[in-house]
Amino acid sequence: MSDSVTRLLSDAILTAGGTADTGSTVLTHVPQPVATPFAPAESVEHNAIRAIDVGGTAEATPPAAFMDGIQRYAVAGRFGLIPVIRGYVAAAVLARHDAELSAAGCREEELVIAPLSRLPDRAIRELEGTGMPLHDSGGERTHPIVDVHLAGQVVERRREELELQVAREYLGHTTFGWLVVDGSITAMVTLAGAARILGVVKSHETQYLDGADLRQALTLPAGHRTSVFARLGAERSMVRTWYLRLWPWEGRDLLYGLIRLERVAESALAEATEVSRWMLAERAPLSAPDGRWDRLIYPVHQVESYLRARAGEWL
Amino acid sequence: MSRGCERNPVGRVVATEAMPAGPHQFHFWTATETTLGIGAIVRVDDGVGRTVYAVVVDGRAYSDLLTALHDVVAAEGDPATVRPPTRRTEVRLWTAAVLRQIPDDPLQPVPLADVQLATTEDVEVALRMDSYVRGVAPAGLPIGLYTAGGTTAPVCLDADFLLGPESAHLNISGVSGLATKTSAVEFFIASIFQTFPAHKGSISAVCVNVKGPDLCYLDQPGELTDADREMYATMGLDPKPFESVQYFAPFKPDGININTLRSHPDLSDSVQPLVWGLREVLDYHEVLLNRDDIDAKSDAFIDFLADRVVEKEFVDDWGNTHRVSTFSHLERLFKAIFDGLEAQGRSDMWRTHHIATIRKVRNRLLNISVRCKGLVTDDGAVSDLPFGEFADRSIYVLDVAGMDQLAQDLVFTRVVSKLREHLERRDLGVEHVLVFVDELNKYAPGEGPDTYVRKMLLDISERGRYLGLVLFGAQQFRSQVHRRIVGNSGTTIYGRMDMDELATPGYQVLSPATKIKLATLPKGELMVRHPHFTQPVFVRFPRPPVLAGPLGVQRFPPVSDVAFEEAVVRQLAALDRDTDPAKIKQAIAGHREEAIRRALLATKRTRPDNVLSFFSAALGPPVSRPRVGDSFAGGTLLKAVDDPYGT
Numbered sequence: 001m002s003d004s005v006t007r008l009l010s011d012a013i014l015t016a017g018g019t020a021d022t023g024s025t026v027l028t029h030v031p032q033p034v035a036t037p038f039a040p041a042e043s044v045e046h047n048a049i050r051a052i053d054v055g056g057t058a059e060a061t062p063p064a065a066f067m068d069g070i071q072r073y074a075v076a077g078r079f080g081l082i083p084v085i086r087g088y089v090a091a092a093v094l095a096r097h098d099a100e101l102s103a104a105g106c107r108e109e110e111l112v113i114a115p116l117s118r119l120p121d122r123a124i125r126e127l128e129g130t131g132m133p134l135h136d137s138g139g140e141r142t143h144p145i146v147d148v149h150l151a152g153q154v155v156e157r158r159r160e161e162l163e164l165q166v167a168r169e170y171l172g173h174t175t176f177g178w179l180v181v182d183g184s185i186t187a188m189v190t191l192a193g194a195a196r197i198l199g200v201v202k203s204h205e206t207q208y209l210d211g212a213d214l215r216q217a218l219t220l221p222a223g224h225r226t227s228v229f230a231r232l233g234a235e236r237s238m239v240r241t242w243y244l245r246l247w248p249w250e251g252r253d254l255l256y257g258l259i260r261l262e263r264v265a266e267s268a269l270a271e272a273t274e275v276s277r278w279m280l281a282e283r284a285p286l287s288a289p290d291g292r293w294d295r296l297i298y299p300v301h302q303v304e305s306y307l308r309a310r311a312g313e314w315l
Numbered sequence: 316m317s318r319g320c321e322r323n324p325v326g327r328v329v330a331t332e333a334m335p336a337g338p339h340q341f342h343f344w345t346a347t348e349t350t351l352g353i354g355a356i357v358r359v360d361d362g363v364g365r366t367v368y369a370v371v372v373d374g375r376a377y378s379d380l381l382t383a384l385h386d387v388v389a390a391e392g393d394p395a396t397v398r399p400p401t402r403r404t405e406v407r408l409w410t411a412a413v414l415r416q417i418p419d420d421p422l423q424p425v426p427l428a429d430v431q432l433a434t435t436e437d438v439e440v441a442l443r444m445d446s447y448v449r450g451v452a453p454a455g456l457p458i459g460l461y462t463a464g465g466t467t468a469p470v471c472l473d474a475d476f477l478l479g480p481e482s483a484h485l486n487i488s489g490v491s492g493l494a495t496k497t498s499a500v501e502f503f504i505a506s507i508f509q510t511f512p513a514h515k516g517s518i519s520a521v522c523v524n525v526k527g528p529d530l531c532y533l534d535q536p537g538e539l540t541d542a543d544r545e546m547y548a549t550m551g552l553d554p555k556p557f558e559s560v561q562y563f564a565p566f567k568p569d570g571i572n573i574n575t576l577r578s579h580p581d582l583s584d585s586v587q588p589l590v591w592g593l594r595e596v597l598d599y600h601e602v603l604l605n606r607d608d609i610d611a612k613s614d615a616f617i618d619f620l621a622d623r624v625v626e627k628e629f630v631d632d633w634g635n636t637h638r639v640s641t642f643s644h645l646e647r648l649f650k651a652i653f654d655g656l657e658a659q660g661r662s663d664m665w666r667t668h669h670i671a672t673i674r675k676v677r678n679r680l681l682n683i684s685v686r687c688k689g690l691v692t693d694d695g696a697v698s699d700l701p702f703g704e705f706a707d708r709s710i711y712v713l714d715v716a717g718m719d720q721l722a723q724d725l726v727f728t729r730v731v732s733k734l735r736e737h738l739e740r741r742d743l744g745v746e747h748v749l750v751f752v753d754e755l756n757k758y759a760p761g762e763g764p765d766t767y768v769r770k771m772l773l774d775i776s777e778r779g780r781y782l783g784l785v786l787f788g789a790q791q792f793r794s795q796v797h798r799r800i801v802g803n804s805g806t807t808i809y810g811r812m813d814m815d816e817l818a819t820p821g822y823q824v825l826s827p828a829t830k831i832k833l834a835t836l837p838k839g840e841l842m843v844r845h846p847h848f849t850q851p852v853f854v855r856f857p858r859p860p861v862l863a864g865p866l867g868v869q870r871f872p873p874v875s876d877v878a879f880e881e882a883v884v885r886q887l888a889a890l891d892r893d894t895d896p897a898k899i900k901q902a903i904a905g906h907r908e909e910a911i912r913r914a915l916l917a918t919k920r921t922r923p924d925n926v927l928s929f930f931s932a933a934l935g936p937p938v939s940r941p942r943v944g945d946s947f948a949g950g951t952l953l954k955a956v957d958d959p960y961g962t
Contacts, residue, residue, distance in 0.1 A: 061400040099402040284389035284399035289381045299401050305379070 022251045034205045041208035044240065045227040045269055049213035052225050054244075058277040063177035065095040065104055067167055068303035071159040072314045073113070073152055079123050081142045085113040085151035087135075088314050089159040090307045091166040093179070094299065101302050105170045107162050108310065113137045113151040160187060167191060182300045186231075189238045189264045198275065199262035201241075202295040204255050208241070218254045220245040225276040228269050231262075240268035244276045246283050247294050257294040324429035325349055325464075326409065328359060338413065341369070341425040345407045347376070353828045354842075354853035355463035356433035356441050357411055361426030365418070368433065368441030369411035369425070370850045372826040378403035410826070412850045414441045438468035443847040447473045452514055457506050457550035458843060459854030469550045470854045472806060474515055476846045478507070478747050482805030483780030486755070488793040489810025493838055496789040496810060497529045500751050501859035503787070507749070508708045509552055516746035516783075517707035521700075521734065523727055523752045524714045530751075531577040532867035533710055534560040534585070536860065543857035554860040557710050563589040563700060564714040565690035565722070570912060571882040574689055574717040576864075579871035584889035588916055589713065590698040591691055593642050595729060596683055597621050601767040602721075602728045604679050612672045617680075619668070624648065631655065632665070642684045642691070649677045687722040696913040698920055702733050705744035720757070724768050727758060731771060731784075738782040747783040750775075755788035756795040769797060776803040794819040807844040809851075811836040825851070879908060883915055890919065891926035898927055905937030 010020035043049055069091035076086040088110055095104035112127050116136040119127075127134050135158070137150040164187055170179060171193035178198050181188070185199035208231060209217050217226045226243040240263050247257030261275060279297070287293045287301035326345035330336040341359075345351055353374060359367040380386055380403055390396045411430075416422060417440070438461050439445050448455035448471050455471030475481040485503070489495045504520050511518050524530040536556045539547075547554040562585055564575035572578075577586055600617055620639075623629060629637045629648070633655040637648045652665055652673060663670055684691045700711055713730060715723045731750055737743035752758060759772040775786050776799065788804070790796055794816060801807070801821075812833045816822070822830060829851065833842060839858070842851045862870065877885065883903055884896045903911050914933035923929035 057397060059397060096401060099398070099400060101401060101404070281397065281400055284396070285380070285401060285403050286385040286389040288385045288388075298399070298403075302401070302404060305404070 019250065021253060024253060036206045038210075039206050039208050040232040041229045041241075042232060043213070043227055043229045045229070045242075045272070049209060049216045049227045049229065051216055051220050052227065052273065053221075054223060054225055054273050054276040054280065056223065056277065057281040057283075058274065061278050061281055063096070064180055064299075065093050065170060065174075065177060066101070066180045066182075066297075066299040066303050067091065067093045067105075067163065067170070068182040068300050068307065069159045069163040069166075070304065070307045070311065071155045072311060073155045075148060076112070079119055081144065082115060082118050083144070083147050083151070084123075084127065085137070085148065085155075087111045087113055087151070087155040087158065088311060089155060089162050090311060091159065091163040092303055092307050092310075093166055093170045094303050094306060095177075096299060101299060103306065104174075105166050106307075106310070107166050109133070109158065109162060111135055111155070111158060113154045115139045115142075115147060115150070118142065164188060164191075167197070171196065180297075180300065182303070184239075185262045185264065186239060195263075195265035195267070197264065200279070200297060200300065201260040201262060202292060204258065204260065217243045218258070219249075220258065222246065222248040222257065223280060225272060228272050238264050240264070240272075242272055242276075244279055246280065255295075259295050323431070325351055325357070325432055326430035328425060328427045328430060329408075330424075330427055336425045336427065338416070338422045338424055340372075340410060340412050341367075342408055342410050343430045345409065345430075347405050347407055349407065350464045351407075351409065351432070352463060353832045356414065356438055356461065356466075356852075357464075358431045358433050358437050358441070359425055359428050360431075361428050365416065365423070365426060367416050367425045368414045368437060370414055370441075370852065371409050372412045372850070373410035373828040375408045375410075376405055377408075378405045412826075414849050415443060432464040433466055433468075435466060435468040438466065438470070442470065442852060444471050444473075446847070447471070447475070452512065454512055454515065456503075456510050457552060458503060459841060459856035460546055460549060461852065462855050463853070467549060470843065470852060472843075472845050473847055474511060476805050478511070478515070478518070478749065478785050479780035479783055481780075482846055484776055484786045484788070484804040485806045485808065486793065486796075486801050486804035487787070487789045487808040487810065487841075488791065488812065488816075489789075489841075490813050491791050493811055495838065495841070496753065498839075498859050498863070499808060499810065499841060499856060500787055500789060501530075501533065501861055502856050504710070504749070504751070505555075505557065505860050506550070506552055508557070511747075517744075518747040518749070519705045519707065519709045519711065519745045521711045521713065521730060521748060521750045523723075523730075523750070524712055524716050525723055525753050525757075526716050528576040528716075528864035528868045529753070530712050531562070531575065531714065531864060532582075532862035532871070533557045533712065535862035535867060535870075537858055537862050538866065539858055539860070546855070546857040547860075554857070556861045557708075559706060559709040560585065560712060561701075561709065562586040562712045562714055563698075565589045565687075565718060565726075567717070567876065568688040569876065569879070570689065570692075570908070571879050571915075572876045573886075575714045576716070576868060576873045577714065577871070578873045580874065580885065580889060582871055583874075583886070586714075587919055588698045589690060589700075589715075589726070590696055590916060591729070592697050593640060593645060594625055595697065595699070596687075596691055596725070597625060597680075599725060599729050599732070599767070600680070602725050612669065613676050613679075616668045616672050616676050619666070620645075620676075633658075642681060646677075646681055649673070649681075686719070687725060690718065690722050690726065692912075696909075696916050698916045700730060700733070701744075702737050703742055703744055705737075705748065707745055724758070724766075727752060728768050728771055731775065735775070735779075735782060735784055738784050745783075747785065749785040749787050751787040751789070753789045755790040755800070756792060759788075759797045759800045761795055761797050773797065773799055776800045780805075792816050794821050805846055809833055809836075809842040809844075810840075879911075883911060886915060887918065887926055887930060890922060894927050899930070902927065902931045902934060906934055910934060 013020050071089045073085050073087040075083045077084045090108040092106040093104045094101040111133045113135045114137060116124060135154045137154050139147055139150050167179060167188055168191050171191055178196055180198045180200060182200060184201055185197050188194055188197055207214060220243055222245045224245055228240050228242045231239045231241055241260055243258060243260050245258055249256040282297040285298045287296045287298045290296055290301055326343040328336055328341050328343045334342055353371055355371045357369055433441060444455060454474035456474050456477060457469050458472050459470050461468045461470050487496050487499060522530050534556050539554055544554055562577055564573050564586055566588055567574045573586055573588055575586055624639050626640055631651050635651050639645050639648055656665055665673060713726055715726050734748050759769045775784055779785060793801055814834050817830045817834060840855050842853050844851050880900060884899045887899050888894050914930050917933045918926060918930045
């Protein structure tokens with residue numbers, strides 16, 4: 001698109017009261033449909049979602065550890081048309097002492113995934129003989145893409161289980177300090193010490209708010225948070241959450257610099273502003289050149305780097 | 316004594332395609348908190364029999380920051396923002412140059428294994444000192460301490476490679492004013508005198524003091540700290556001053572006060588006058604007369620004088636017999652020639668030499684006694700170094716600091732040439748002599764005319780090791796010294812260096828980090844290159860065991876010049892404190908100054924038990940003082956050469 005067309009379109013949008021994005025990502029393919037685009041929630045801090053200035057960054061950050069997990073999988077072979085998938089999952093905790101990160105817990109696992117009901121017995125025996133855990137990816141009909149996709153879901157679940165295990169172990173042998181996890185804490189709300197867990201959600205596929213509340217959340221100015229609200233349904237009802245804008249979004253994508261924080265404790269409401277100020281302090285150092293640097297805090301990025309380094313040239 | 320470090324790995328060798336490990340160099344990483352630094356010696360074992368010793372020559376640190384802009388963005392453009400809660404991941408990557416591999420054949424790339432800090436024993440092996448500090452005939456000469464990574468270990472030079480015959484000479488460079496060069500050499504000589512093995516023979520040193528009081532107090536104890544004493548103990552040395560030191564200095568132009576800062580009454584008895592006559596000077600006329608002064612014709616005439624006239628019975632064309640042994644005699648000969656030619660009406664040639672050439676040589680030679688006044692006498696009295704009687708572990712200091720460059724050149728050239736002559740004949744008294752000269756760039760500059768001094772130094776640097784004549788040269792800028800002289804120096808020492816100097820081609824082999832370390836070296840630290848060390852090694856050395864020049868001047872303030880009579884009294888009293896000054900004055904009454912000087916020189920040279928008796932006997936009976944123009948035995952007293960209006 002030429003500059004003149006960009007200018008023409010921007011002028012039209014601005015004239016009509018809209019906002020013009022200048023840093024949008026150029027897309028070429030239609031993204032996969034969002035599995036759960038909407039979910040229920042209710043405001044617990046205010047009647048309606050508000051934008052709250054958190055008052056800048058925290059001068060001192062609390063003791064904290066950071067957890068993340070990675071997964072890898074690839075087709076290792078086939079029995080006829082049926083693929084056998086080799087998977088690798090790992091999760092680690094890096095604890096921060098005097099601004100230095102060091103490993104405080106790590107688990108890795110190699111696994112094998114295949115649609116076991118469609119494999120001959122001999123193949124299953126041989127795969128079990130490798131000593132690696134053998135997982136069933138399910139599926140009734142052979143499909144070269146779907147079979148791999150189903151195996152990937154098994155790997156993802158196993159990674160989530162490993163993360164849960166590492167979080168449990170870390171919380172079990174420490175008595176204080178936060179555990180900041182990458183993503184939602186839904187699976188961890190029943191853990192002992194779950195009150196010390198803070199989830200940092202970078203993707204916003206599922207929207208919990210609607211109407212003016214959603215507008216308030218997605219147009220937050222930098223350094224502001226939303227009112228705390230509760231995700232509804234099963235364990236989710238125990239989760240308190242709020243949005244926080246790390247970097248100014250104006251002129252960019254709506255989700256630029258926007259994270260959603262999750263906690264389970266009752267004190268979440270009282271501590272939301274303080275925790276938000278702390279998270280604002282985590283903007284530095286920048287996790288660039290990672291493309292998600294506007295939402296990915298550096299310590300979590302380092303956990304990823306640590307795990308990638310351990311995985312090395314997997315395969 | 317030296318302490319080793321724990322056998323825990325401090326790093327791990329890494330190699331990538333772009334940055335591989337080779338047989339000569341490799342890279343390794345360490346934790347950010349490490350005792351390692353530039354110059355530290357490390358060890359790598361592959362676990363199956365190969366051990367590599369290396370010295371760290373470069374280090375880099377970097378983080379995962381891709382561009383500085385990311386840091387600016389994170390700080391929102393304000394460096395005063397609160398420190399980030401997390402420090403970026405940082406790596407310390409070091410480059411090490413291989414010192415030694417065991418086994419050395421086949422030579423292979425360094426194994427990708429753990430890196431350990433070198434222990435005391437490792438340092439000895441890494442620097443190949445194990446081949447000469449132990450065994451039935453050890454020949455290690457401590458030059459300082461390796462102190463890095465928590466390890467302290469003596470570093471020794473091989474006597475065969477420092478003092479010959481395998482290689483020889485030592486050259487030291489460093490900026491002035493940091494008490495490095497002179498202090499280091501004083502310490503080295505002390506170390507050599509204490510550790511030079513008996514089976515290698517005897518050794519003495521000649522030090523030329525060209526500036527200030529630097530070398531004037533070598534026999535006085537220095538001020539040492541406990542740390543200095545511990546360093547001496549670690550090297551097995553005794554921190555004591557030199558026991559045998561003789562000082563030589565010329566007279567001042569007054570011909571009686573000695574031209575040295577070591578003139579305090581408590582010390583002056585150890586200073587001998589350095590006085591030379593015509594013969595001593597004529598042999599080295601090339602030093603004093605440059606090419607502009609002397610052409611082939613003049614050379615021929617000077618050779619004629621040296622071969623046919625000086626110290627011989629010579630009959631001129633007019634029947635006069637001359638025995639020329641002093642500048643005064645020489646002047647009388649010239650006058651006889653000029654008078655004879657004029658009387659005969661032949662004013663152009665004398666014995667194939669043109670009158671103009673004779674006049675030119677006369678002017679140049681007779682002016683030497685003026686230009687080098689105090690050193691060169693025209694009355695024949697000579698006081699020289701004890702060539703032939705040099706003593707083992709003795710130092711002979713030539714204090715020429717108060718003289719002009721020309722006289723310094725003469726002293727240096729003649730003394731070194733005489734040393735060489737005696738060493739060639741094996742009759743010097745010792746088998747090895749090390750000659751220390753500062754400001755080598757003045758005597759052997761890399762550029763400029765090819766002087767006699769430089770030629771002599773080149774000759775020593777290239778052949779001296781076979782004779783036992785070893786040059787310890789010092790200068791501020793190595794690049795300004797003749798390449799063959801510094802190139803022939805088997806051992807090279809570097810103190811703190813000027814960055815401009817380090818930018819010259821002679822330092823290209825050093826890594827940037829090593830250069831920076833050289834540019835910021837603290838006092839008492841040096842970089843050493845030695846034939847056994849495949850890479851430069853940094854060492855620390857203690858303060859020398861002798862009194863530093865400036866402190867010496869404070870403790871022994873030089874006395875001011877005194878009148879002739881008082882000077883004679885003081886110098887004789889310094890030899891024998893019981894001598895009655897009144898009797899000395901009585902003894903010299905009625906004697907000519909020249910006669911008194913000769914007697915004084917003879918007394919100082921002989922150092923008799925009864926100073927006054929010896930002096931009086933040397934003085935002989937008094938004679939009336941002649942005036943200029945009076946006749947006396949041998950001719951007419953001439954006016955001073957530098958005083959055309961004298962009467």
